Amino acid sequence: MFRYKRSFILAACSIGAGFCVFAVGAFSDPLPPDTTYRPLPTMPFSDARRIDEAQKPDVMKRQQDLLQRRYDLSDKPMPGAMMSGGMKPVQADIRVRLPAGVTWGELAEMKPAEIKQKNLLPEGFLPLPHVKQATGGQVFPNRQIDEIHAQEMRDLRRFDVDFDLPDNLTPEFPPPIFLTTHPELGDVSRGQLLTIKNFYEIMNGIVTPVQMEGLRLLLTPFPQEEFNQTEDRKVADQSTGVACLDCHSNFHTNAAFHLTPDVRPQADRFRLDSTSLRGLFNQQIHGSKRSLRSVEDFSEFEQRTAYFNGDHVSATRKGANLPDRTNQVAMMAQMQNIIDFPPAPKLDVFGRLDPELATPQELSGERIFMGKGRCADCHVPQTQFMDNDMHDLKLERFYKIGQVFNDFVALPDGPIKTFTLRGIKDSPPYLHDGRLMTLADTVEFFNLVLGVKLNEQEKKDLVAYLVTL
Ligand code: HEC
Ligand code: HEC
Incomplete structure (x- = not known):
């Protein structure tokens, strides 16, 4: 497996030293070494940000070229x-x-x-690559970023990359919410994106106290690999982090993506599209590869490893949230388990x-x-x-x-x-x-x-x- 990458790099370099310098210079955020653990940051935040911002136009153009080569992205x-x-x-x-x-x-x-x-x-x-394989991490679509900023003044915009697909090829936003406990109500979202600001008003009288507390936790941001307070972040200001429902907007998907936590080294980690949480109550295995056996396990582990890097070591450094199994995880799971599929x-x-x-x-x-x-x-x-x-x-x-x-x-x-x-x-x-x-x-x-x-x-x-x- 390693040989594939090594031979690619050697082939590129054997064309001449000039090419090697060019390749490294164009995207000088090199892939981390082929190791299990993520190296500690080696640069002050301001330097890392400056380099990332300088690379961004080329990084995004390279991705757009790939998408245009592969797909017709027009609105039809x-x-x-x-x-x-x-x-x-x-x-x-x-x-x-x-x-x-x-x-x-x-x-x-x-x-x-x-x-x-x-x-x-x-x-x-x-397989479709992430916009920036070397860094990976969560990338949110613009409508999600704008709405969270408008409601919470929390910034989900990265300075190193943008979301790469056009709006017409992503799910509706904000999506409707259907509850197994109240089929007669139809969509209970009132056309709004659920956030930590408005959830109580929207759900008061519809959900139980336990479900309400689960919902609050699902909407509370916690530090994450790219959204945190350390020098190793990809957001301009120090960030309080990311909430579960930032990716699972209204318990559905908004097409936010990440890299799989389940594979190393970094170059082999495939892109992962956020899943819908509708109908979770009937699923026996969770995650495309992890096959976790309960919603409780999934809810607990996503935050344990800074949501999706599969790296509890790096997560700890940035401030991990370890939700209590009985008082928090169980309630988060109970809320997720009442989200229904849309009517058919x-x-x-x-x-x-x-x-x-x-x-x-x-x-x-x-x-x-x-x-x-x-x-x-x-x-x-x-x-x-x-x-x-x-x-x-x-x-x-x-x-x-x-x-x-x-x-x-x-x-x-x-x-x-x-x-x-x-x-x-x-x-x-x-x-x-x-x-x-x-x-x-x-x-x-x-x-x-x-x-x-x-x-x-x-x-x-x-x-x-x-x-x-
Ligand atoms: C980066 C955006 C992101 C955030 C934040 C996030 N998720 Fe997810 N979630 C995903 C992705 C991507 C998957 C698909 C994982 C896979 O296929 O391996 C997923 C899968 C899941 C699943 C399994 C669904 C299935 O069908 O197998 C559950 C349950 C879940 N998330 C709950 C949560 C909870 C609870 C939180 C907060 C603790 C959370 N998610 C935070 C993106 C996110
Ligand atoms: C051998 C089992 C198998 C058969 C047969 C099969 N599928 Fe699937 N299907 C899968 C798996 C596994 C996935 C997830 C693959 C992945 O994400 O890489 C999937 C994913 C899908 C998805 C995307 C789901 C999503 O949420 O993104 C669609 C749509 C789909 N299948 C339609 C079909 C259709 C239509 C057929 C028949 C022509 C079919 N499948 C036959 C196993 C199967």
Whole structure:
């Protein structure tokens, strides 16, 4: 594994010393050494900030170039399909760009080894890098940053990087909130983003005292790897930190991303897209790789390691919060466990489409989902369109591993948890790292990965079905 990176660096350097100097000079925040522990900061804050700010335009341009090469990021709404709050259109069409000279149909007819050998896997199917692999860390979308600043005067804006995807390819904001304890109320958010300032007013009389205390803790900021008071931070002013619901806005996702805590060295850590917390009450395993067995465990450990760096040592230095299992963690979990999926009016109690309500195209999509497409092998309708298992999709059958994208080494994903498909139209971008922008992209992806050879009409019907979930 190390050899991939070493050989890449050696190859780059062997072109000439001049190239090496250029490469290092352009992004002089080098990847940390291939070690488990994060090195201590070596520079005063003002120096680190100056260098980071000078690098930022190049860092962002490099990421935009990669995104433009991989995807069509334009705003193309799907006619008549809105996210659950009714304010934001679901995006249409395949956005992953094909390599020159092949069609999706031709690609699906080829054997994985042939696609790999001819280098024909669309680059957008490969793992998506973080904007800055060397540093990693949490990156929030602008609407989240602006709203938290407006309500709390707390700054989530980093000086070294910006969020990289356009607004049309992220979830609606703020998203609606549905409670298992009050289905009759529908969305209880009143169109607002829940924060430490307004939660009491919005939830008073709707939740129990225990749930209210859990909610308060989920909205309280605590120090984090990039948002803290030390010289090792990526925010201009000393920061009180980050709250759970800064990423899980209104218990949904806002597409904020990070690097996986579960992998080292730094160059191999893949991007991780925030997940929705809707329907958590039915999930038996948590995290795409960690497979933690309870919401309590997850809630406790996220803060223990400064949310997502998998590094309790560095977290301790910056001020870790160790929530008490009985008095705090249990209440945080109880609040999370009453967040429901958005209503799916066309589904019956078995998770099947009601033929009275669904269109012929949606019904056809359901038949493909259960049959030829084999989606229901893992996304089981009776259990909220997941199976509480992890699966290895073995995408590396289709591409040469060890390719480097913006300092990130693309290695096999290995087993990943099956995510639920309930309310899936509300959660772009897709897969654990957000590498796919639309539902149509996910259908092309699984058509290839599973080798199920769906025709053009079947793929369209399947997308129409996914929107009903
Ligand atoms: C950086 C933004 C961020 C913050 C802050 C954050 N999370 Fe998360 N959360 C994520 C991401 C990303 C995942 C997906 C992890 C994975 O797939 O391995 C996740 C996953 C989860 C899950 C598991 C969901 C599932 O379906 O497996 C739970 C539960 C959770 N978070 C709760 C919390 C709690 C409680 C806090 C505060 C202590 C918190 N999160 C803070 C980004 C965040
Ligand atoms: C072998 C099990 C398996 C089968 C079969 C399968 N999936 Fe999945 N699905 C997964 C796993 C595992 C993930 C998470 C992968 C990742 O994040 O890298 C996933 C993720 C997804 C996602 C993205 C979820 C999210 O929250 O981002 C969509 C959409 C999806 N699958 C649709 C389908 C469709 C449509 C089919 C049938 C054509 C299908 N899946 C067949 C296991 C499966």
